[in-house]
Amino acid sequence: MRLAHTVFRPAVLRRSLATIALPTLAALGLVGCVVAPVPPAQYGYGAPAYDVVNVPPPAPQYEVVGVAPYPGAIWISGYWGWVSGRYVWNRGYWHAPRPGYHWVPHRWVPQGGGWRAQGGRWERR
Structure with missing residues (x-):
């Protein structure tokens, strides 16, 4: 029970989403860039x-x-x-x-x- 409580705390969840979402969004932003x-x-x-x-x-x-x-x-x-x-x-x-x-x-x-x-x-x- 202690593990589930630690993983799903709002602060931990926000930090985990930020470490995944920010690099993903940055990569998606570069998809349209073309270096000719x-x-x-x-x-x-x-x-x-x-x-x-x-x-x-x-x-x-x-x-x-x-x-x-x-x-x-x-x-x-x-x-x-x-x-x-x-x-x-x-x-x-x-x-x-x-x-x-x-x-x-x-x-x-x-x-x-x-x-x-x-x-x-x-x-x-």
Whole structure:
């Protein structure tokens, strides 16, 4: 009888429910959370996913170029891209040269009262 009286006391019962209910509720709250991977940055290959933006691009950000990781590496400078209704900076990077080609950097050109992105690309010399 003493055991039943101890287990079912209101204070003990509340403490037992709290130790079970709180972690369960916290876990259920996280069930709807999704951690999506960040899509890889596109460095000028392919057409941009937007047509014309009505906001002019900001000035380019300053980037520390540093030393080339290997002889002949070419620095591809960063650029402003348009993602979810705002400009997002895409960092520059080192790239292996392509014989017979030169790099044309990404740029924004005025068009019809807005701005159109022209992705960076390799062009034949």
